[in-house]
Amino acid sequence: MLVVMKAHATQEEIQAVCEQIEQLGYRPHPLPGAQRTAIGITGNQGEIDRGNLEEMSGVAEIIKVSKPYKLVSRDVKEEDTVISFPGTNATIGGRNLAMIAGPCSIETREQAFAVAEQVAVAGAQFFRGGAYKPRTSPYAFQGLGEEALKIMAEIRDKFGLRIVTEAIDNEALELVDKYADVIQIGARNMQNFSLLKAAGRKRKPVLLKRGIAATLEEFLMAAEYIMSEGNYQVILCERGVRTFADHTRNTLDLSIVPAVQRLSHLPIVVDPSHGTGKRNKVIPLGRAAVAVGCDGLIVEVHNQPDKALSDGMQSLYPEQYFQLIDEVAKIAAVLGRSVPHGIEITEGAAATAK
Numbered sequence: 001m002l003v004v005m006k007a008h009a010t011q012e013e014i015q016a017v018c019e020q021i022e023q024l025g026y027r028p029h030p031l032p033g034a035q036r037t038a039i040g041i042t043g044n045q046g047e048i049d050r051g052n053l054e055e056m057s058g059v060a061e062i063i064k065v066s067k068p069y070k071l072v073s074r075d076v077k078e079e080d081t082v083i084s085f086p087g088t089n090a091t092i093g094g095r096n097l098a099m100i101a102g103p104c105s106i107e108t109r110e111q112a113f114a115v116a117e118q119v120a121v122a123g124a125q126f127f128r129g130g131a132y133k134p135r136t137s138p139y140a141f142q143g144l145g146e147e148a149l150k151i152m153a154e155i156r157d158k159f160g161l162r163i164v165t166e167a168i169d170n171e172a173l174e175l176v177d178k179y180a181d182v183i184q185i186g187a188r189n190m191q192n193f194s195l196l197k198a199a200g201r202k203r204k205p206v207l208l209k210r211g212i213a214a215t216l217e218e219f220l221m222a223a224e225y226i227m228s229e230g231n232y233q234v235i236l237c238e239r240g241v242r243t244f245a246d247h248t249r250n251t252l253d254l255s256i257v258p259a260v261q262r263l264s265h266l267p268i269v270v271d272p273s274h275g276t277g278k279r280n281k282v283i284p285l286g287r288a289a290v291a292v293g294c295d296g297l298i299v300e301v302h303n304q305p306d307k308a309l310s311d312g313m314q315s316l317y318p319e320q321y322f323q324l325i326d327e328v329a330k331i332a333a334v335l336g337r338s339v340p341h342g343i344e345i346t347e348g349a350a351a352t353a354k
């Protein structure tokens, strides 16, 4: 159920309704929109007792949400959610496309810095890099853990890039929350409900990857888990699903972008690296993702892909990332969107924005 406040409802009126919802034994989720604030109600088993909510000052109406997901739905918030990062111009979900790039794994300080510099100059505002890797084989490189997080924190300071990195479990989540700007939840964990709830109790944006066999509804319900705990900053990410096709690692399902946008106010970015698994397909599918209307791209880039400890086959060379940004900027313009400019690096001086 949803309490829709009048356009001119005051903060006090919104607060009073939230308190009343708590009195009734439920949890209020006020989501301010451009026109009005709607307050989602969760925590009920079955029918909600409306009490005197309808009569309260500032309340416009009470709507029953029939879909299983509520807080992710456009019923609660009509306009797109834009996630901003205080102290920077970076946004996810706005007019500017969010460009997230970096290696699959942080391997060494040198490797991470070399890639970060290149992607920052190309125009990325976010640096991705795995510290904790969900690998199919227990014998494969598992990530450098906290050491990698520290390297990425240094990268943020040096290049002004916001850090996106995966929390593979509740233990890693605490450290990722301490160092990163965006908590990534990987495809294999999309239905790890305890991890989703724990991420929902954090106050950093969460980038949620679609599970390898998840339907649209399952994907949205996973996001609902995070939001139901009070973290409303969720970014969805399409990264390919498993099909019978064997010419790619996964099948990038770009049709989910408009499907999500129809139902949800949350931003959605696309990962053409895991979505294809092959370097030669990352640029074409990256272009297509922007054309379909996604809010940004998360791409793997490596300075020496042949020596990468994970996902080298799908990692772009830095010069290919420049090409990708250049091409998607033109496509974005057709849709009235843009890709921010990269930073300029001057020898011996700190990185400055162009």
Ligand code: PEP
Pocket (backbone or CB within 6 Å): 104, 130, 134, 185, 186, 187, 188, 209, 239, 274
């Ligand atoms: C990754 O981003 O490196 C990763 C492991 O992604 P996914 O969860 O989509 O496989």
Ligand code: MN
Pocket (backbone or CB within 6 Å): 104, 105, 274, 300, 310, 311
């Ligand atoms: Mn990877």
